Amino acid sequence: MARVPVQFTLNGEERAEFIESGTTLLHALRDTMGDTSPKGGCQQGTCGACSVIVDGELRLSCLTLAQTCEGAAIETTAGLAAGGVLHPLQRAIMDGFAAQCGFCTPGMIMAAKALLDHTPNPTREDVIEAISGNVCRCTGYEPIIAAVLAAARSNSQNAG
Amino acid sequence: MEIRKEYFADERQDDLHEIGQSRPRSDLPGHVTGKTNYFADRTFPGLTHLKMVRSPHHHANIRSIDTSEAEKHPGVIRVLTAKDVPHNVYTILILIQVGPEDETVLADRKVSWKGQAVVAVVATSERAAQEAAAKVRIDYEVLPAVFDMLEALKPDAPEVNEHHPGNYYHYDSGDHRKVRFGDIDAGFAMADHILEQTYHSSPIEQAPAETTGCIVTPDGNDRFTCYTNTQAMFFTLDNTSIILQMPGHKLHMVGGTVGGGFGGKVDVIVEPIAILAAKLTNRPVSFIYSREEEMQISSPRAAETIILRDGVMNDGRLVARKVTGYTDAGAFSRHSPYGAQKGAAHYPGPYTVPNVWIDTYCVYTNRTPSSAMRGFGVTIADFALEVQMDKLARLIGMDPLEFRFINAYRDGDIKAHRQPTEGAALIECMQEASRVANWPVAEKYMAMSSRGREA
Amino acid sequence: MAIRKGRGVAAINYPTGMNLGGDPSQALVHSTPTGNFMVSLSSVDLGQGLKQVMAQICAETIGVPTDLVTIDTADTDTGPHCMGTFASRGTHRIGNAVRQAAEEARQVMLEVAADELEVNASDLDTDGTGNIHVKGAPQKSISIFDTALAAHFKRGRSISGRGMFLVPRSFPETETGAMKPATCYAHACVVADVEVDDETGEVTVVSVKNVYEVGRALNPKMVEQQLVGGSWMGISHALYETTEPYYPNREHGGTDFNQYLMPGPGDLAATETIVIERPAADGPYGAKGVGEMCANPQIPALANAIFDAVGVRIDSMPITPERILRALKAQAGEMRTG
Numbered sequence: 001m002a003r004v005p006v007q008f009t010l011n012g013e014e015r016a017e018f019i020e021s022g023t024t025l026l027h028a029l030r031d032t033m034g035d036t037s038p039k040g041g042c043q044q045g046t047c048g049a050c051s052v053i054v055d056g057e058l059r060l061s062c063l064t065l066a067q068t069c070e071g072a073a074i075e076t077t078a079g080l081a082a083g084g085v086l087h088p089l090q091r092a093i094m095d096g097f098a099a100q101c102g103f104c105t106p107g108m109i110m111a112a113k114a115l116l117d118h119t120p121n122p123t124r125e126d127v128i129e130a131i132s133g134n135v136c137r138c139t140g141y142e143p144i145i146a147a148v149l150a151a152a153r154s155n156s157q158n159a160g
Numbered sequence: 161m162e163i164r165k166e167y168f169a170d171e172r173q174d175d176l177h178e179i180g181q182s183r184p185r186s187d188l189p190g191h192v193t194g195k196t197n198y199f200a201d202r203t204f205p206g207l208t209h210l211k212m213v214r215s216p217h218h219h220a221n222i223r224s225i226d227t228s229e230a231e232k233h234p235g236v237i238r239v240l241t242a243k244d245v246p247h248n249v250y251t252i253l254i255l256i257q258v259g260p261e262d263e264t265v266l267a268d269r270k271v272s273w274k275g276q277a278v279v280a281v282v283a284t285s286e287r288a289a290q291e292a293a294a295k296v297r298i299d300y301e302v303l304p305a306v307f308d309m310l311e312a313l314k315p316d317a318p319e320v321n322e323h324h325p326g327n328y329y330h331y332d333s334g335d336h337r338k339v340r341f342g343d344i345d346a347g348f349a350m351a352d353h354i355l356e357q358t359y360h361s362s363p364i365e366q367a368p369a370e371t372t373g374c375i376v377t378p379d380g381n382d383r384f385t386c387y388t389n390t391q392a393m394f395f396t397l398d399n400t401s402i403i404l405q406m407p408g409h410k411l412h413m414v415g416g417t418v419g420g421g422f423g424g425k426v427d428v429i430v431e432p433i434a435i436l437a438a439k440l441t442n443r444p445v446s447f448i449y450s451r452e453e454e455m456q457i458s459s460p461r462a463a464e465t466i467i468l469r470d471g472v473m474n475d476g477r478l479v480a481r482k483v484t485g486y487t488d489a490g491a492f493s494r495h496s497p498y499g500a501q502k503g504a505a506h507y508p509g510p511y512t513v514p515n516v517w518i519d520t521y522c523v524y525t526n527r528t529p530s531s532a533m534r535g536f537g538v539t540i541a542d543f544a545l546e547v548q549m550d551k552l553a554r555l556i557g558m559d560p561l562e563f564r565f566i567n568a569y570r571d572g573d574i575k576a577h578r579q580p581t582e583g584a585a586l587i588e589c590m591q592e593a594s595r596v597a598n599w600p601v602a603e604k605y606m607a608m609s610s611r612g613r614e615a
Numbered sequence: 616m617a618i619r620k621g622r623g624v625a626a627i628n629y630p631t632g633m634n635l636g637g638d639p640s641q642a643l644v645h646s647t648p649t650g651n652f653m654v655s656l657s658s659v660d661l662g663q664g665l666k667q668v669m670a671q672i673c674a675e676t677i678g679v680p681t682d683l684v685t686i687d688t689a690d691t692d693t694g695p696h697c698m699g700t701f702a703s704r705g706t707h708r709i710g711n712a713v714r715q716a717a718e719e720a721r722q723v724m725l726e727v728a729a730d731e732l733e734v735n736a737s738d739l740d741t742d743g744t745g746n747i748h749v750k751g752a753p754q755k756s757i758s759i760f761d762t763a764l765a766a767h768f769k770r771g772r773s774i775s776g777r778g779m780f781l782v783p784r785s786f787p788e789t790e791t792g793a794m795k796p797a798t799c800y801a802h803a804c805v806v807a808d809v810e811v812d813d814e815t816g817e818v819t820v821v822s823v824k825n826v827y828e829v830g831r832a833l834n835p836k837m838v839e840q841q842l843v844g845g846s847w848m849g850i851s852h853a854l855y856e857t858t859e860p861y862y863p864n865r866e867h868g869g870t871d872f873n874q875y876l877m878p879g880p881g882d883l884a885a886t887e888t889i890v891i892e893r894p895a896a897d898g899p900y901g902a903k904g905v906g907e908m909c910a911n912p913q914i915p916a917l918a919n920a921i922f923d924a925v926g927v928r929i930d931s932m933p934i935t936p937e938r939i940l941r942a943l944k945a946q947a948g949e950m951r952t953g
Contacts, residue, residue, distance in 0.1 A: 020285075036201035037194025039419070041369050042451035046872035049369060077194040090192035094184065097836045100844065101662020102191030103369035103419030109192065128880045135872050137369050137420050138662055139840065140847025141880040161839040161888040163832060168893040172831065172901065177743030178675040179900045182836035185667045186686075187660070218865065256637060256784075274865065307863040332789050339792030361932040362862030364852060365875060392699025393657045393691050416689020421661035422848075426701050452870040460858050488863075501787070502634040505796035510628035518792065527865060528858075532701055534848065535907045538629060539914070543932060546625035546915030550922070560919065564626050578793040585828035585893040589804035590626055592826040592889055597806035599624065610893075 008072045010035060011079020019066055025059070026050045028066035029076065037078035037106040041135070048134030051107035052076050058114035060133075077106035080113070088158075089113060092151035093144070100138035108134045112148045122152055167588045187417075198370060198419055199387040200448060204377055208237055210437050210447040211289035213279035213296045214457070215271035218305035218526040219318060222269055222278070226297040230281055233295055235288030238441050240280040242268035245436060246405035251493050252428050255398050262323035263492035263529070265403055265433055271300070272320050272491035273526055275457045282437045282445060305526035309465060309486045312525050320491055320524040329489070329497045329522035337504040339518035341576040347480025347515030351471025353555055354480075358467045359544035363460035363488070366533050370419025372458055373448030374431050376438040384435050385412040391425045399428040404436055411435070423532035427459050427494050459531030462496055463488040464503075466544040471515075472552050476566040481508040485520040485541070490529035495536070497522045502537030505577055509545040510586045511567040516576035564590060565605040570613055584610035616814040620821075621924025625916035626804040629908030630797030631830075631895065632704040637784030640704075641695035642712040644673060644720045645775035650745070650763035652677055652684045652720070657694030658709045663906055664837045665705050671834055672710045672899050676717035677724070678741025679759055703904025706833065707799070710899030711780035719776025727766040727774065728757050799895035801903040802828035805846075807884075807916040811924040813943055816936030818921060820850050820884035823913055828891040830903030835890070842888050842909045849913030850884060851877045857933055 007016040010033055017032045026043075029035045029052070038061050041049035045063040052061045053075040080087045089109050092098070099105045108131060115122055115130035122130070127148045136144065165172070174180075190196035227239040242248050245265045254261060267278045279296045283289035306312045306320065312327040320327050328335045348354055374388040390396040393413045401408045418425065434447040449458060464487055471480035485503050489496035500522035507518045533539075553563035565587060573581040587610045594601050608614065632638060643655040654673050660666045666686040674681040688694055697709060722736070728747040729736035732755060740750050741759075748756035766772040787794035808821040825846050832838040855876040858868045869875035894901020914932065922928050927942035 030201075031203060034203075035194075036197075039198070039370065040200070041371070041419075042871055044451060044871055046451070047369065077192070081193050086192070093192050094188045097182075097185065097188075097840050099188055099191045100664065100840055101369060101418060101420040102187065102196050103198065103662070105191045106194040132879050132881060135369060135877075137367055137422070137848075137877075138844045140844040140883070140886070142843060142847075142883055142886065143840070145880055145883075161835065161842065161890060163835060163890045163892065165892070167828075167891045171894050172892055173894070176675055176900065177678075178671045178681050179831070179833050180835065181671070181681075182834055183667065183671060183681050185664050185837065186670065187664070187666060307865060309863075333787070333792075337787065337792065338790065339787075340790065341792075357930065359930045360862075362857040362859045364856045364932075365858045365869075367856075367872075367875060367877070390699075391659050391661060391701055392697075393659060393689055393694070394696050395699050397691050411691070413691040414689065416657075416659045418659055418661045421659075421700065423701060425661075426699065451872070455858060455870050455875055456868050463859070463862050498634065502630075502796070504787075504792060505634055505794060506630070510626065510800075510802065525863070527863075534845075535629070535911050536702065537634065538907070539852070539911050540932070542625070542627045542911045543914045543918065544930075546627065546912070547918045547928070547930065549625075550623065550915070550919040551928070561624050564624075568626070569628075576792070577787075577796060578791070579795050583799055583893055583895055584628075585802045585891060586626055586628060586804070588891055588893070589802045589826045589828050592891060593624065593626075593804040593806050593824060596826065596887060596889055597622075597624075597824045599622075599806055 004067060006066050006070060008069050008074055010074050011076060023066050024062055025064040025066045025069055026061035029061060035076055035078050037076045039103055039106060048111060049104050049107040051110040051134065053110055053114055058111055077109045088151040088154045092147040096143050096147040096150060098139060098143035098147035104134055104136045108144060116152055116155065120152060121156055124149065164592060196417060198417055199375060199389050199415060200373060202375060202387055204444040206443055208282050208284055208441060208443045208445050209286045209289045210280055210282050210434055210445055211293045212277045213293045215274055215276040215278055217271060217300055217302050218274045219303040220271050220300035221303060222267060223299040223301055225279060227279060229295040230292040233288060233292035235284040236281060236292045237443065238282045238437065240437060242266040247403050250403050252399055253495065253498060258497060260323045262321055273528055275528055280433050280437060282441055307525050307527060309488050309523040309525060312523055320526055324524050327524045336519045336521040337501050339504050339516060339576050342515035344480055344482055344515045344517040348471045351479050352474045353472050355552055355555055356469040357548055357551065360465050361540045362463045363530060364533060365455055365460045366422035366424030368420030368422055368424055371449040371451060371454040372425055372430055374434050375444060375446045376434045377444040378438050378442050383410050383412055384438055385414060386431050386435055388413055388415045388431055389418040389425055390415055391421045396428050396431050400432045400435055403432040422534045423536060424458055426532045456528060459494055459529050461533035462499060462530035464540040466541065468544055468548045470548060470552055472556060474556055476556060476558050476563050478511060478513045478567045480515040481513045482517040483507045487522050488530060489522050489524050490527045491524060492529040494529045494531040496530055499537040503541050506538050506541050508576055510569050512569045512573040559601065561590060561594060561599055562601050562605055565608060571611050586610060618810050618812055619924040620810055621920040622808050623916045623919025623923055624806050625912040627908065627912045628800040628802050631707045631799045631801065631904035632782060632797055633702045634796050635785045635794060636782030638698040638704060638708060639779060639781040640697040640708040640712045642716040642778040643695055644716040646763045648763055648767040650759040652679065654684060654686050654713055655694050656688040656697060656709065657691055658697040658705065659689050659700040661700050663841060665700065667837065668706055668833050669709060669713050672713045673717045676714050677721050678743055679745055703907045706902045707898055707904050708780050710902060712778035714899045716776040716778030720774050723772055723774045724762055727770050727772050728762045730770060731757050731762065731765050798897050799903050801830065801905050801908045803908055803912045805912040805916040807913060807920045809917060809920040809924055811921055813925050816939035818854055822885040824887045826889045827905065827909060828893055829905045830895040830898050831892050831901035832890055833900060833902050838905060839888060841906050843886060845909030846886055846913055849910040853914040853917040853934055855933055
């Protein structure tokens with residue numbers, strides 16, 4: 001299989017690697033770049049566990065070819081607490097006991113971050129819409145919705 | 161959530177420091193930063209991938225298996241068939257003396273469900289393994305299949321599994337587990353009304369966010385480390401030891417951080433074949449279910465058919481309950497004989513009924529083997545029992561909640577399986593539900609206690 | 616054609632632990648030289664928070680804050696046997712093993728402290744914050760930190776303990792079925808309110824009011840996690856889930872999350888959760904298993920509510936719009952049988 005170079009920034013850090021042509025962004029991140037925070041829950045775009053942010057937009061990394069991310073800025077949950085300070089979403093999920101097995105959590109956080117980056121003061125309906133592509137089998141979603149809304153509130157308090 | 165401490169206050173110890181406190185979960189910082197290590201978050205140099213060739217037929221004899229083209233496929237390291245598995249016919253619960261061994265790791269002469277594993281392909285990439293799997297040629301002689309439990313129990317039905325003649329599990333009590341309590345005929349004879357109803361369910365998938373899987377590494381000293389998301393470490397180790405005829409001290413299972421189970425990861429399915437592949441190839445092997453495999457290949461919750469026949473008095477007393485339950489095991493036992501037994505122990509539900517007759521059957525059909533899921537043996541029973549309670553209440557013109565108070569079990573009541581009731585709290589749950597839902601019931605029911613009967 | 620409202624109730628119980636018993640679990644506890652405590656298990660945390668609960672049980676029993684307890688689990692080279700995480704057995708079975716192991720370790724710890732303080736071990740108590748003191752004389756005390764150091768480097772004592780919990784196996788009597796399936800049971804009663812669209816057969820779960828009796832909520836927020844998530848799964852089972860929509864026909868089985876249906880975040884019922892505690896006589900600090908029972912009562916409560924709303928009984932799970940519509944049509948005499 002032909003190997004091709006790919007270069008992008010991952011959580012602010014320049015990364016350049018050779019990957020097999022046709023590798024998904026999910027596999028490139030997990031197997032080559034050592035970032036296992038995106039999870040492979042279905043490998044077919046129906047569970048959202050692999051969600052990452054590419055150039056500010058939410059993407060399913062299992063359906064994204066790594067080669068199409070050349071030069072892009074990629075964010076994952078692994079880079080969210082840069083400098084050791086938790087993002088308000090991370091803090092709110094912990095405080096609200098909004099994770100159980102945790103497998104969907106990194107993807108859920110990315111979906112919620114993509115929302116808050118665009119819509120800092122979302123409504124409950126905005127939150128529901130934002131995480132509706134992310135499957136959680138443990139929590140019943142309500143704690144997650146509450147946590148995202150709490151994170152938005154703490155964000156706006158800090159900003160104000 | 162609110163805790164109503166006024167109930168059973170005198171039974172609770174309240175001078176504790178750590179118990180009863182909502183301490184932060186120590187695993188959540190890992191979850192929210194993506195640092196929690198699930199089994200598949202480990203990478204190993206030279207990792208290989210195992211893909212399964214599965215039966216496209218519900219029921220068929222295997223005439224021949226030709227793996228020659230698959231073996232030549234680029235990237236393929238090894239192709240495994242039944243003859244490679246030292247102890248190919250096994251059953252999980254043999255560890256607690258619930259046999260017989262009835263399931264193949266890899267099918268040899270026959271397949272009994274669509275999706276049954278026949279050939280395992282190990283290759284340097286998932287893609288190569290998948291492509292090579294498509295090149296395995298299996299010649300099948302398709303056999304008649306049976307999908308309906310009552311059809312399967314008929315004498316002329318196709319035999320799903322040679323280890324279970326008649327297509328049912330053979331308990332020491334015969335073709336079903338029995339519970340007999342009181343005099344069922346006398347109960348029905350005295351009843352003001354008799355209601356017989358049939359309830360059905362279909363299979364349900366556990367659907368954990370993380371699919372079933374494992375990664376195995378040869379440790380170089382004839383030991384193998386298996387990173388697994390099993391729900392039961394030694395269940396997996398001990399069954400693997402039997403299947404591979406390998407002493408237990410050669411096996412090292414590492415797990416315990418799992419992306420949801422719900423009963424779907426209690427079967428021992430991926431680990432034995434992956435460890436065998438690692439042994440035969442001397443390479444690390446990854447065997448992880450696709451979402452499609454998780455949905456249709458991994459064991460679901462069993463479908464059940466439940467027939468309830470109840471005798472009830474006009475004053476609301478249940479005087480007879482006869483239960484006939486059928487659990488659809490699919491093609492192999494896995495945990496289903498246990499589940500059907502657990503159902504027998506659960507009936508007639510949390511009610512004191514003087515005359516009870518319970519028969520539960522574990523039936524084999526040509527479908528994906530079912531197994532454990534959250535509420536195993538009880539979930540569908542509760543659906544049937546509690547819908548039936550609603551129907552009975554309406555039949556005698558009684559409020560459904562009051563009807564349940566009349567029949568609720570209390571401390572000291574003897575259950576159908578002949579154990580005295582201890583620690584009951586059904587009445588208090590119903591009293592609180594009455595309050596919180598604003599569903600009023602007569603004062604005498606609000607004065608009841610699970611701790612004993614009124615004078 | 617109209618939206619019709621209905622209300623239903625269901626009440627259930629659920630056994631804790633493997634049916635008929637015979638399902639052992641073990642735990643080993645030891646202290647480090649500075650008075651931290653390690654719990655060695657081979658038990659699996661599926662996400663329900665087993666590790667956190669075991670840490671709290673160990674901490675309570677030893678008499679230290681939970682932060683000082685580390686759970687080392689699910690490595691068969693180091694952890695003693697555990698039957699597994701299923702059958703609502705984790706908190707009860709493993710919790711009892713941890714408690715027993717921690718009690719043995721605590722006894723050694725108190726003996727060492729007694730030697731250091733020159734008193735009898737039976738006169739000592741812990742304050743839960745990391746100190747051991749003479750009962751009735753809190754000023755006469757020693758820290759667990761110093762006690763562990765003394766045990767290791769001065770007294771040559773191993774502050775450690777072994778725990779094993781086994782409910783003996785029961786074998787059902789062949790003809791009568793007499794048996795002991797479980798030692799304790801959790802309970803629940805649920806009232807569900809629904810709206811049913813009698814034109815489309817669609818069910819909206821307006822609210823579920825869940826009352827659960829759990830023995831003892833060892834960590835209330837974590838119990839709430841189980842109960843709320845379980846209630847969601849119960850609703851999901853009632854209305855959506857199956858791998859074989861036309862069972863016993865094997866066709867049309869879903870293979871992904873687009874085809875296998877569950878309620879999403881936009882389909883949630885208003886959920887009220889009330890907990891009652893009747894401690895189990897044989898539970899660790901009274902706890903019963905609650906992880907499974909919490910998902911059961913919603914199913915019949917919804918079935919009963921749907922009947923209350925539209926007057927048809929759907930006795931097959933799941934209760935899909937298709938089944939409701941077919942029943943409504945049959946009820947209206949619009950559909951010929953056969």
